[in-house]
Amino acid sequence: MAIDGFFVKHLIDELIESILNLRVLKITQTRKDMFVFHFNKKGQKFYLNFKLNSPNASTFITDELKNEGDNYNTGFITNLKRLFESSFLNNINQHLNDRVIIFEFIINDFLEGKIKRELVFEIMGRHNNLIILENNIVIDAFNKSFNDKSRSIIPKIEFQFFPTNKSLLNEINYNLIDHPLYLSRNYMGFSTLLSKYLYDHKINLFETKVNPTLDTDSKDFYWFNLFNKESVKNFTTLSQLFTSIIYEPISDYRKQKNFINSELIKVRKRRANLETDLFEANKNIELKNIGNLIYASGKNLNEKYAHIYDFNNNLIELDSKYTLGENAKKAFTKYQKSVRAIKFITENIEKTNDLEQQLLDLEFFLSLENPNINEINEELISLGYKIKQKRINKNKKDSIELLTYNYLDTTIYVGKNNKQNDYITHKLSHRNDYWLHVEGASGSHVLVKSDNLSDELLYFSAMLAAKYSKLNNLVKIPINYTQIKNLKKIPGKHGSVVSINNYKTIVVTIDDNLINSVVIAKKLK
Known part of the structure; x- marks a missing residue:
């Protein structure tokens, strides 16, 4: 993580210079994970932004409101408004040299006088949080959690900082x-x-x-x-840096995300209709028995009956406008149509499920940090997404830039979209290389260029498969792994979809510090 304790120290200096001692005019929620405190200083507006979710969780100041939607009505934004609007920002400090910022607010209450409340912003990767305190008691939090073995963040309990065994350093030797x-x-x-x-x-x-x-x-x-x-x-300023990396790239992906959401609605509606048709078709399969029963009844097929009885004396209703023979023929015709329909409907349900999974994969790949938007757009266009395409240079080689790690002298490739997943699995790999993928969710294909997978190499590679998966917010994440020779393309499906045999499963916990240390070692080598 680029934000560390020294980063936070300088960020606080910047915030103090801009908004200390100012009154909170208003608080809004502009995204699911974004809250904005409005200030005014001699006619100049300042907006203190809190971004909670990764990537790039941070707090920073803008001089204009990036109003992307103010329709949120969560309990947390309600408490922020109730407890902090009209208060004064009295102090901003850092907990030790950690990634924790404490905002102290003072509000004048007609009955209780001056009340001090604190807003604790923890920038801790998967554990980012914004916590409301009064007298060091938790009032509310963006992310509430209970743990009987370590600290909990739930209302009405005493607040505790994350424990650490690291020391403070004032001078580097x-x-x-x-x-x-x-x-x-x-x-x-x-x-x-x-x-x-x-x-x-x-x-x-x-x-x-x-x-x-x-x-x-x-x-x-x-x-x-x-x-x-x-x-x-x-x-x-650091705030200008955050504004650039948080707001500018996200606007580029909004059209893609809206298209995906729209297509998912269509796909799920189509599947619901298909499942209704399948239910009716399966009911009509029973008509074969009615046709056989009519012919086996021994009755005159040219006569008309409102009903007949089966061999168990159960009443079978018929259409009395038609003869028994005509009823039997209609039953067999519906049966034969249903047999053909069931095959057609089942195939279309499978195609619909595949399309839904492809859209969910694309939705996940867009959520990754620094996605290759051109490669994702290529796939979206094939699904009907409209975009102004630049003129293509036919002489330009179609290159794929892969996320690459080097660990224990072994190269590991991570696919960040379906095109990259297809490439590393079917073109870059050798049959004895190892392949990993999260179990039962969208995620990256991970290719280990080695036929010898030690326990340490396996665990690190599995952490990458977990980190670049939709389950990356879980503590324990199951990862399937096998050799490339045990994978097969599935006919009729896009190349990143494979069947897997002879695989094993390992459960891992993501260690961001280890992964980041490998990344940095490569960059600064």
């Missing part, structure tokens, strides 16, 4: 640093990105000036430029 991750493993506030950089560049961190920087290739960012490359963009 470079003579003690014997490993790239020495600082991040032992001291609060050091991300793996910063720890690795300081191992190679022994700078005076405490005198380094703030220079918000975005790596335009990888989309990584930090509060000063530690990227040894030219493809960077600098910003005047």
Whole structure:
């Protein structure tokens, strides 16, 4: 994670300069995970944004409201409005050197006088949270959790910070640093990105000036430029940096997401109609027995009957406008149509299910950090998505940029969309390479370029399959794995859909610190 304790320290300095001691005029919720506090300072408007969900969870200031929808009516936004509107922002501080910001508000109550309330913003990856406190008692939280073995965040209990065994560091003694991750493993506030950089560049961190920087290739960012490359963009403030990476890219994907949601509604409605037709067709299968019963009844087939009885003396109603022979013929005709219909309907239900899964996969791939939007658009266009396409250079080679990790001297590829999944599974792989995928959910194909999968390599690769899956918010995530030779393409389905034999399952917990350390080691190698 690019945001560490030192990043938070400089972010707080920026917030204090802009909005300290100002009155909260209004609080709005502009997205499912985004809350905005409105301030005014001598006619100038300031908006304090809280983004809760990954990627890029953060708090920052904008000078205009990015009003993407103010129709949320959750209990949490109701409590924020009730408890903080008209209050004054009295203080902003950091818990130790951690990724925790404490906003202290004072409100004047007619009965109780001055009341102090706190808003604790925890930037902790999958555990991001915004917590309302009064007298250190939890009033409400964006993410509530109960755990009988560690801290809980539920109303009416005493608030506790995340426990840590790391120490505070006020001065860096470079003579003690014997490993790239020495600082991040032992001291609060050091991300793996910063720890690795300081191992190679022994700078005076405490005198380094703030220079918000975005790596335009990888989309990584930090509060000063530690990227040894030219493809960077600098910003005047950290808030401008966050505004750029949070608002600008997301607007690019809204049309795609709306198209996917619209298609999912159509697909599910179509399947419901097909399932109704299948139910009726299966009922008509029984008409064969009625036809046989009529012929076996021994009655005159040219006579008309309102009903007959079967061999168990059960009443079978007939259409009295027709003769027995005509009733039998109509029963056999409906039966034969139903047999043909069942096959047709069943095939279409399967195709509809496949299309639904493809749309869900695309929805998931769009949610990943830095998705390859061009490759995703290609697949969406094949499903009817309309987009203004740029003129294609036919001489340009169609290259695929893959997310690649190197762990224990082994290359691991991660597909971030169906095109990449198809490529690494069917074109880049060798039959003895190993393949991993989350069990029962959308996710990336992970290819390990090795025929020897040690326990350590297996667990790391499985963590990647878990991280790049729709189940990445779970604590325990099941991952299926096998060798490429045990996979087969399924005829009639797109290439990333495979059948799998002779596979095993491993359950993993994602270790973001380990994954990030491998990423940073590769970047700064």
